[in-house]
Structure formats: structure tokens, C-alpha cells
Amino acid sequence: MKKRVFSGIQPTGNTHIGNYIGATSRWAAEQDIYDNIFCVVDLHAITERQDPKELKANTREVTGLLLAAGIDPKKSILFVQSHVHEHSELAWILNCYIPMGWLGRMTQYKEKSGKQKEQVSAGLFDYPALMAADILLYDTNVVPVGEDQKQHVELARDVAQRFNNFYGEVFTIPEPKIADVGARIMGLDDPNKKMSKSEEGPNHAIALLDPPDVIRKKIMRATTDSQTTVVFDEKRPGIYNLLTIYQIFTEKEKKQIEAEFAGKGYGDFKKALAEVVIEGLRPLQERYHKIMNEPGYLDSVLAEGAAKAHPLAQKTLAKVHKAVGLG
């Protein structure tokens, strides 16, 4: 029996190469090893204000990008979170088993609430309970995510263990799976900050749908330092981040890359990196536009995905109801 993978992505627009490198390209690459479920988590997106029309459009865009990245609906279940109501129901129940202190310690909450101040919703605080519900509904073994989501997956594991201690073996205990390289791609304009969809600087992130000239411009303007050698040195976060992106897109060894740029400067390296990223994203962008022009295709994939996910979720929720004594 293959292990079950579950992972999710928010439809908040501007999906970027960090999402692709840290998560979605790996989901696609490992589809044959696992039994996969991938979810577009629109209920998570509304923990921050969204324009309704944009949310709908972004849900379609992210679905299209996942398909274009190689998620194959014949191999993987792909669906939208709000289409399977058990996610919200289990989140409520798990709420009642998660101490407030656990939620208050989440670094994502601390960062986001620090920025939003009095606008912070209870939903933002409770975000990890919904994420735990996503994972635990499907007897998930492995959760492939970027480094920033590791703490949330660990909370899901902790609440599963806590619940099982009360009621017996109801939930499967999940494990996060983080890539060795590229689990935390940094912003191009500030290599000390994680590349993020919500950062507003025009040169912060490379979006998966950016045209070639925009990619070139962003990379040429990326922040580096006053040194000149093109080597992997973690103490030089700007060039290190760019080299990591180069390494991922070329699948070359670090040594090989350093040799390639020995005696050359940052300018030459950035030009080469831009072309590698442009060529790396070209097939994905072509597939994306083809998929979006196929009438009815996305809707049929998502309807089929929800129809497959729903009975699995129903089964787990029924087990939970029975354990707790609900209904």
C-alpha cells in the first residue's frame, strides 16, 4: 500500500517560484510514489480579506497552475476545500482539543497578526486547526510543504496524538516532508525575508505566470552584496538564494555551478539565471494557457476531485463523531 500524501495551497493570487520549488513541483514529481490528495484551500484564504470575484478567479488560476505543473487528475485527487464541508466541521471539533497556547506560538500567526493589528480575525488565530482538519480527514502519512508550514504540520500531529490519547486510534499521525534544497526561497528584493505572495514590492517574487521580460528585470534587480565571486555561501543570503534557484532549475551540483561561474561576476550569473528560469517556466506557462482555454475542463476536474474526496472525509468525520459521542 502506498503512503497517503495530502497538501494544500491558498488561492491568494501571485503564485510564485517559492511555492513551485518548495511544494507544487515536488508534489507533481512524487505522484507515482504516493497516493495523493491536493487541495486548493479557499477557506484558509478568507482568514484575510479577499475580494469575492478575485477569490473565485484565483481558485481557478491555482487549479490551472497545479495541473500545468504536472498534477495529473488520474493519479491524484485535486479539489477545492470549501467543496467538502467536512473540513469546516472537523476544524470546529479539533478547536476544542487545541490549547490556545499552541496557536499563540505559531510563527505565521505572530508575523501576520503583527502586521494586521486590530484587524486580526479569530480565523487567522485558528488557521492551524483548519489545516489540521485538512490533513487528518484523509489518514495522511506525509505532508510535503515548504519550511514555513512545518510548524503547522507539527501542530496537526500533536492534536492527532492528543485526540488519540483520549479516544483510541482515531487519526493517523502525519509527518511533514521538507525538501533538502529550496524549502525556503527568499525574496529577491530582501533575501532575509521569505518569498511571499503577500509582499507588495514589485521585485519581491517571480510569479509563475510572469512573462520573460518581467523575469529578466526582476532577476537583474535582485539584491546581492558588494562581493563579486559566485559561490554558495550562506553568509551572503542574496547570491545564495539566487544560486539555489539556479541549482533547482538546472539540477546541477553546487561545485559544477561554482566552476561554471568561476572568474565571472554577478551580472553574468544573473543573466544566465534569468534564461534558466524563463526556459524552466515556459512549458508550465504554455500548458497553463492551454488548460484555461479548454472549456469546462477545470470544472470537471474539480467536481470529480470533490466527489472522490468527500466519501473519504465523511468516513473519518463519522469516526470522530462516534469517538466524541456526537449525534
Ligand code: TYM
Ligand atoms: P501557501 O499557499 O502559503 O503555500 C503553498 C506551499 O508553498 C510553500 N511555500 C514556499 N516554499 C519555499 N519557499 C517559499 N518562499 C515558500 N512560500 C510558500 C508552502 O510551505 C506551502 O507548502 N497553510 C498552507 C496551505 C495548507 C496546507 C494544508 C498545506 C492548508 N491546509 C494542509 C499542507 C497541508 C499555506 O498557506 O500554503
